[in-house]
Amino acid sequence: MAHFAYRHSDLCCEQVSLRSLAADVGTPAYVYSKAALLESYRGYDDAFAEVPHVVCYSVKANGNLGVLGTLARAGAGADIVSGGELFRALRAGFPPGRIIFSGVGKTRDELREALKAEVLMFNVESLSELRALDDVARETGVRAPVALRVNPDVDPETHPYIATGLKTSKFGIPFAQAHEVYAEAASLKGVEVVGADIHIGSQLTKAAPLADAVARIAALVKTLRERSIEIRMVDVGGGLGIRYRDEAPPTHREYARVLLPALRELGVTVLLEPGRSIVGNAGILLTRVLYRKETGEKTFVVVDAAMNDLIRPALYDAYHELQPVAEARLDAPRETVDVVGPICESGDFLAKDRALARTEEGDLLAIMSAGAYASAMASNYNTRPRAVEVLVDGNRYTIVRRRETYEDLVAGETVL
Ligand code: LLP
Numbered sequence: 001m002a003h004f005a006y007r008h009s010d011l012c013c014e015q016v017s018l019r020s021l022a023a024d025v026g027t028p029a030y031v032y033s034k035a036a037l038l039e040s041y042r043g044y045d046d047a048f049a050e051v052p053h054v055v056c057y058s059v060k061a062n063g064n065l066g067v068l069g070t071l072a073r074a075g076a077g078a079d080i081v082s083g084g085e086l087f088r089a090l091r092a093g094f095p096p097g098r099i100i101f102s103g104v105g106k107t108r109d110e111l112r113e114a115l116k117a118e119v120l121m122f123n124v125e126s127l128s129e130l131r132a133l134d135d136v137a138r139e140t141g142v143r144a145p146v147a148l149r150v151n152p153d154v155d156p157e158t159h160p161y162i163a164t165g166l167k168t169s170k171f172g173i174p175f176a177q178a179h180e181v182y183a184e185a186a187s188l189k190g191v192e193v194v195g196a197d198i199h200i201g202s203q204l205t206k207a208a209p210l211a212d213a214v215a216r217i218a219a220l221v222k223t224l225r226e227r228s229i230e231i232r233m234v235d236v237g238g239g240l241g242i243r244y245r246d247e248a249p250p251t252h253r254e255y256a257r258v259l260l261p262a263l264r265e266l267g268v269t270v271l272l273e274p275g276r277s278i279v280g281n282a283g284i285l286l287t288r289v290l291y292r293k294e295t296g297e298k299t300f301v302v303v304d305a306a307m308n309d310l311i312r313p314a315l316y317d318a319y320h321e322l323q324p325v326a327e328a329r330l331d332a333p334r335e336t337v338d339v340v341g342p343i344c345e346s347g348d349f350l351a352k353d354r355a356l357a358r359t360e361e362g363d364l365l366a367i368m369s370a371g372a373y374a375s376a377m378a379s380n381y382n383t384r385p386r387a388v389e390v391l392v393d394g395n396r397y398t399i400v401r402r403r404e405t406y407e408d409l410v411a412g413e414t415v416l
Contacts, residue, residue, distance in 0.1 A: 001036070001281045002036075004033065004323075010327065011366055013031050013284070014034075014393070015394055018364060018366060021392075021397065022364050025403075027364070027387075028287045028288075029286045030374060030389040031366075032062075032064075032066070032067060032371055032400075034391055035394075040278045041057070041074055043251075044274060044277075047252040047253050048272070051260065051263060051269075051270050053272065054077040054120075054270075056076070056077035056100050056273050057079065057279075058078075058274060058278075059079065059081075059085045059088060059089055060081055060373075061275030061279050061371075061372040061376060062375060064391075067279060068088060071278070072093040072094045077098030077100070077271075081106075086117060096120070099120055100235065100273070102123040102199070102273065106122075108135075111144075115144055121233060123147050123149045124146050125149045126173060131188075133191060134189070134191050135190065137190035143192045145194045146194060147193075149173065149198065149199065150220060151164075151167060151169065152212070153174075157205075163201040164202075175220075179223070182229050193231070195231055195235060195271070197235035201239050203239070203276065204249070205247045211258045234263060234270055235271035239274075242277055249277075276373065278372075279371040280371050280373075282371040284367060284370050284371075285366070286364060286367075287350075287365050287366075288304050292360070299335060299336070299337045300338050303365060304341075307349075307381070308381040309375075310370055310378075313349055313351065313352070319351075322365050324357060324359060324363060325363070326363065333357070334356065334358070335355070337353075339351040339356075343382050350367055380409055385406065385409060386401075386403070387403060
């Protein structure tokens with residue numbers, strides 16, 4: 001996370017001190033680096049430069065309009081999974097012709113909205129959805145550009161909750177049924193077959209499963225062509241992992257090197273759907289230590305961020321690095337602690353049995369690698385307002401989402 005480093009004794013995001021930022025906007029706060037965002041987006045764009053391609057950023061990882069707008073202006077497309085994400089993507093300025101609509105349970109209303117917006121492609125995940133889309137498109141008087149999301153049945157070797165390409169998962173059309181469903185798609189008046197799609201899982205740190213999946217989809221595209229079903233776009237999904245602790249995921253170039261041979265040969269436009277690898281290490285969650293508590297059994301560091309701000313440790317047992325904002329704290333003696341939030345659940349922890357330099361009440365901590373699936377999965381549990389989000393650009397910052405107020409939390413409710 002090169003854009004988060006110590007300067008003049010404070011941890012900074014680019015040139016903005018997190019200590020002064022906390023004084024300005026309060027804690028907890030999500031802090032994003034614009035330079036880091038653009039760097040990871042351009043890493044993909046450069047690595048795939050030799051083929052026609054669109055990097056469709058996966059909005060679910062972080063749908064903040066400030067983040068989306070930055071990527072849209074840089075030339076990215078968007079991968080969306082709901083009507084809400086379509087709304088966000090359009091509001092942020094993504095051209096509809098660079099938006100792909102994925103997801104296992106799109107409603108008819110959502111399909112209609114996306115047809116009206118004229119998105120680039122629908123990634124269809126079942127025969128039932130295909131028929132519904134055909135129906136809605138004919139009602140609307142248009143033809144829906146369609147790819148089938150095929151489940152290649154490869155083991156992505158990741159956390160079971162975020163593996164999607166196994167044949168036991170709810171995602172995609174089973175490989176064995178792909179030809180049959182493509183044949184039906186080709187016969188429907190309301191849809192036009194344009195592509196093929198895979199996505200095998202998230203936080204992938206090995207290249208081999210990706211290579212296997214792409215080889216399978218390339219073989220499918222060839223046999224479809226033999227049957228006169230022309231595929232001009234192949235969507236390889238997202239999923240490339242990031243370094244949270246000591247993982248060594250493939251770089252953009254290594255990733256491209258694994259995928260490109262099979263894709264180049266097909267002569268298709270390549271679509272990518274990366275989320276985490278664009279935004280994950282471009283953000284942190286800034287929190288302040290409220291209390292210390294020593295029980296004899298354990299030492300707890302109670303902070304003002306909680307599982308409602310970052311659910312990944314509770315949900316996936318995920319590891320997020322913690323760094324003190326004051327560089328001097330790094331020299332304090334180490335102790336083993338649980339870093340926990342104020343929520344009334346034992347599952348509300350941000351780090352467990354972690355060896356950390358001793359922190360005191362009032363200290364600021366940066367929870368690293370919190371750009372992806374942190375604010376996006378935040379909730380109001382325990383009636384906690386969602387935290388402010390800040391986008392840093394050099395020595396300036398913009399509040400891209402203000403902290404929620406108590407009034408925001410009850411807006412829409414009624415006292416009887
Ligand atoms: N495309 C599809 C169809 C997806 O389902 C996903 C993620 C992506 C693209 C983007 O994947 P990425 O590049 O971000 O790995 N909440 C979990 C991750 C869930 C991923 C869901 N699908 C976490 O915090 O680890």
